[in-house]
Amino acid sequence: MKYILKEISRLAIPEDRWNLLTDEQIQTEWLGKPPASENEIKAAEDRLGVAFPADYKDFLLIANGFSAPNDIEPGFEPADRVDFLKNIDPFLVEIWNETELDERVDLERSIVVAGIDAEQYFLLVPPLPGAVNWKYLKFANWIPGSIYYENLEAYFRNVLHFMQKHSK
Numbered sequence: 001m002k003y004i005l006k007e008i009s010r011l012a013i014p015e016d017r018w019n020l021l022t023d024e025q026i027q028t029e030w031l032g033k034p035p036a037s038e039n040e041i042k043a044a045e046d047r048l049g050v051a052f053p054a055d056y057k058d059f060l061l062i063a064n065g066f067s068a069p070n071d072i073e074p075g076f077e078p079a080d081r082v083d084f085l086k087n088i089d090p091f092l093v094e095i096w097n098e099t100e101l102d103e104r105v106d107l108e109r110s111i112v113v114a115g116i117d118a119e120q121y122f123l124l125v126p127p128l129p130g131a132v133n134w135k136y137l138k139f140a141n142w143i144p145g146s147i148y149y150e151n152l153e154a155y156f157r158n159v160l161h162f163m164q165k166h167s168k
Contacts, residue, residue: 001055002062004156005032011163012069021067032063036079040064044079048111050126053134055152056113066114073159074115074122074138085110085123106135106146122155 009031013021025031041060045051052060059066060079068075085107086093093108106125114122120140127133136149149155 001058001153001156004153004160005062005066006030008069008156008160008163011160011167012067015070015163015167025067031067031069033065033078035062036060036064040079044082048082048084050111053124053152056124056134059152068118069159069163072120074118074120076114076122077112077116081116082111082113083116085112085121088112088116089121106137107139110137110139 006029009025010029012031013026013029016026021031038061041052041057059076063076065078066076089112106123110121110123110125112121113124119142120138123135123137123139125135125137127135136152136155138147138149138155149158
């Protein structure tokens, strides 16, 4: 996953048209923050009452936060900022609960790991009782429905593919 994140970072630097990246990010060609410690990850899990999926823990051990590489992808939050969507954006959850769409169940249980204070979120959805697999999804009001991914690496591969296709 680190290679993919490095490639995303490398492609994002020249595309920073709003000058949002720091000098350090530009010089190092790295959008990630310093890695989280095992204790920081455990504290976030304890606070939320979950055990994160292995790939998300691996991500946090690479980068405890990752700046948005473009204006359609969310920036990933440090472990101490992730929280349930119902705590971050209760109105959004309330509105979706009034629908019959499948997303409403996932949104109510989801954890925002990217996009706090942004137009789009990347969410982890804990497994239902008796299930083992987490769900990974990107959600934005401007996207018709949600975009589900097999895992976190699949999401980052998708971001990288988009950036390779659309970079200058």
